[in-house]
Amino acid sequence: EDKVVQSPLSLVVHEGDTVTLNCSYEVTNFRSLLWYKQEKKAPTFLFMLTSSGIEKKSGRLSSILDKKELFSILNITATQTGDSAVYLCAATTGTASKLTFGTGTRLQVTL
Amino acid sequence: GAVVSQHPSWVICKSGTSVKIECRSLDFQATTMFWYRQFPKQSLMLMATSNEGSKATYEQGVEKDKFLINHASLTLSTLTVTSAHPEDSSFYICSAQGALNTEAFFGQGTRLTVV
Numbered sequence: 001e002d003k004v005v006q007s008p009l010s011l012v013v014h015e016g017d018t019v020t021l022n023c024s025y026e027v028t029n030f031r032s033l034l035w036y037k038q039e040k041k042a043p044t045f046l047f048m049l050t051s052s053g054i055e056k057k058s059g060r061l062s063s064i065l066d067k068k069e070l071f072s073i074l075n076i077t078a079t080q081t082g083d084s085a086v087y088l089c090a091a092t093t094g095t096a097s098k099l100t101f102g103t104g105t106r107l108q109v110t111l
Numbered sequence: 112g113a114v115v116s117q118h119p120s121w122v123i124c125k126s127g128t129s130v131k132i133e134c135r136s137l138d139f140q141a142t143t144m145f146w147y148r149q150f151p152k153q154s155l156m157l158m159a160t161s162n163e164g165s166k167a168t169y170e171q172g173v174e175k176d177k178f179l180i181n182h183a184s185l186t187l188s189t190l191t192v193t194s195a196h197p198e199d200s201s202f203y204i205c206s207a208q209g210a211l212n213t214e215a216f217f218g219q220g221t222r223l224t225v226v
Contacts, residue, residue: 034214042117042204042217043155088154099145099206099215101154 002027004091006102013109017079021105023089024071031092033065033072034099038086046074046087079109113139115207117218124195124225132190132221134205140185141207145215146178149202161188195225 004025013019025033032050036043047056049065049072056063060079065072076083086106090099114137124130134144143162147155159175161167161182169175179191188207192199202222206215 036217041120042220045214045216048214090155098157098160099155100157101147103154 002091002093002100004089004100004102006087006089006105008105009103010106011108013079013107015079015081015109015111017109018075018077019079019107021074021076021087021089021107022071023073023102025089025091025100025102026070027091027093027100029093030067031094034090034092035063035072035074036088036090038088038104043088076107079107081109081111083107084109113137113207113209113216115141115205115216115218117205117221119221120219121222122224124223126196126225127194129191129193130195130223132192132203132205132223134188134190134207134218136186136207136209136216139207139209141188141209142185143208143215144182144188145206145208146180146188146190147204147206149204149220155204158190192223195223197225199223200225 007022034048035046047063052067060077063074086104088104090101116135118133146158149155157170158173159167159169161180163182163185167180182188204220205218208215
C-alpha cells in the first residue's frame with residue numbers, strides 16, 4: 001500500500017524563524033513529489049519535484065527531493081503569520097499520476 | 112497556474128436526497144480528474160480517478176454506486192452523492208490534470224452537510 005508520512009504533525013514558531021517540514025514516502029511506481037499549502041479551502045500548489053538533489057525555490061520557500069532516501073523537505077525562511085497553514089506533500093504514482101497525500105503538517109506562526 | 116472551478120462551494124441537503132458537485136477546468140483540457148474527500152483535520156483521501164470518456168476507477172472502500180462520477184468532456188467531471196446520509200458530510204475536492212506528469216490543480220472544494 002502506498003504511504004506518505006509527514007513530520008512533524010504540527011509546529012508553532014515565532015515570526016522570523018526558519019522551519020523545515022519533512023515528507024517521506026513509500027510508493028510503487030513513483031513519479032514525482034508535490035507540495036501544497038492548504039489554508040481554509042482547497043490546497044494551492046507550491047512545488048513539483050522529480051529529480052534528486054535539485055532545489056526548487058519560490059521566494060522564502062524552497063524544497064528538495066532525495067529519491068535514494070525517499071524523502072523531501074520543505075524549508076520556509078523568515079516565516080510570517082501568513083505562512084500559517086497546513087502543508088501537504090503528495091507522491092504521484094502510476095500512469096494516471098494518482099496523488100497519495102501525507103497527513104499534513106499544521107504550521108502556526110505567531111507574532 | 113491553471114484554474115479549476117468547483118461548484119457549489121457548500122451545500123446542505125436532507126438525508127436520502129442526492130447531491131451533484133461539478134468540477135470544471137476553465138483554461139485547459141483535463142484528461143484526468145480526481146475526487147478527494149477530507150474530514151476535519153485529516154488529509155485528503157482519494158476517492159476515484161476519472162478519465163474523459165471512460166468509467167472512473169474507485170479506490171478500495173469507496174462505493175461506486177453511492178458516489179457516481181461522470182467525466183463526459185475534457186473540461187467537466189461531476190460527482191453525485193446518492194441517497195446521502197449524515198456520515199457523508201465532508202469536504203469534497205476535485206483536482207484536474209492536463210498532460211501526464213504535470214501538476215494537478217485543485218478546485219475550491221465543496222462542503223457537504225447532510226441533515
